[in-house]
Amino acid sequence: MDKFLIQGGQKLEGEVRISGAKNAALPLLAATILADSPIRISNMPNLRDVNTLVKLIAGLGVAIEYAGDTVTADTSTLNNQFAPYDLVKTMRASILVLGPLVARYGEAKVSLPGGCAIGSRPVDQHLKALEALGAHIEVENGYVHAKVDGRLKGGEVIFDMVTVGGTENILMAATLADGVTTIRNAAREPEITDLANMLIKMGAKIEGLDTDTLVVTGVESLHGCDYAVVADRIETGSYLAAAAITGGRVRTTHTDPALLECILDKFEEMGAEVTRGEDWIELDMQGKRPKAVSFRTLPHPDFPTDMQAQIMAVNAIGRGFATISETIFENRFMHVPELSRMGANIQVEGNDAVVTGVEKLSAAPVMATDLRASFSLVLAALAAEGETLIDRIYHIDRGYEHIEAKLQGIGAKIKRVSG
Ligand code: UD1
DSSP states (O other), X not given: OOEEEEXXXXXXXXXXXXXXXXXXXXXXXXXXXXXXXXXXXXXXXXXXXXXXXXXXXXXXXXXXXXXXXXXXXXXXXXOOOEEOHHHHTTOGGGGGGHHHHHHHHSEEEEEOOOOBTTBOOOOHHHHHHHHHTTOEEEEETTEEEXXXXXXXXXXXXXXXXXXXXXXXXXHHHHHTSBSEEEEESOOOOHHHHHHHHHHHXXXXXXXXXXXXXXXXXOOSOBOOOEEEOOBOHHHHHHHHHHHHHHTOEEEEESOOXXXXXXXXXXXXXXXXXXXXXXXXXXXXXTTOOOBOOOEEOOSTTSOXXXXXXXXXXXXXXXXXXXXXXXXXXXXXXXXXXXXHHTTOEEEEETTEEEEEOOSOOBOOOEEOOSHHHHHHHHHHHHHSBSEEEEEOTHHHHTTOTTHHHHHHHTTOEEEEEOO
């Protein structure tokens, strides 16, 4: 199993090119199922999760090719609507094929994603919403079997909580339903707007982009198009955090400051100088120790749960103390014991944590537990005295493209070791 060996203490400086967003790439791939002519999506990040979904869609009989940063898909050969457990279990986002399959083919059998390291994460909202559009749903032997006679019928969907995947699934399904669907309490993450923009390019009729109410007027068919995945705001924030924690200066390019204003505000509160360009962001910590900053994770446009672990790591060496409340997921503080092994002072009570900054972290063997938690350990290692070994980095490969090369490019001493 691969590990990272990181020699801490380098002030990171330079440029990092940001990849396409994993969390946009996955729903865009699922949406290819809706198109009745070939579709081409570029700026695809080369990640394990993307490869998993490509494999799953290929298993449906779709002629799907992934070369360079581009995926092309042609659904004319699709011959089954079955997503098996062995693929779905490795990635929760596989459930995103459910809506498109029922909408276009009237039937789908998709494995339940099962448990996940960061909380129980059910899919009840996805299923309830599809039922509201007339799908008949049965859950049997770990599989969701959804069926509809003819087309789905437009309807009113009110989510009990803000769900990113639920909103995406039903948005895709509604594009081919008969009539108008109103989705209330919809998630407003930029990746949802990216999906809506591609669906519109495919011929869908969607109003209310960037708001919590999406109105979809169903059409009979959708066609292929050319589309580029939006920049990854979480990857952007993660590399800016690398500058903050090492007192360095990093410019992220091929990104968009408008996607992560809330995170940039936090960096400014830390005392960093943040400069925004049209498609770049530079963070200069000027060799200073950041001030610890408090925050609460909430749905977009508030502070994203996917940046919680990374900013906690920066706080660990911050001046003063900060409180962090995780309101989206239960059990998303698994990085805390690992950061503590490196000398961080963090007290957890339920979904709240108090971080009291220490002047220096020290190297220790640690273990990655989930995708974003893994990056927080990389950050801590970059700032720590000594050489840190991070185990189980397969979690990182799910969501950070070319991470060693990107970090080495800004002066980090990181290498991948196997065994
Ligand atoms: C997506 C992101 C993930 C991010 C999360 C929250 C992708 C591929 N993943 O995950 O990186 O951390 O949004 O921004 O885009 N819930 C239910 N029932 C449901 C659906 C969700 O109870 O049917 C709960 C979940 O357990 C969780 C909360 O709602 O507590 C939010 O989950 P959701 O927004 O659906 O997250 P994902 O789409 O899985």
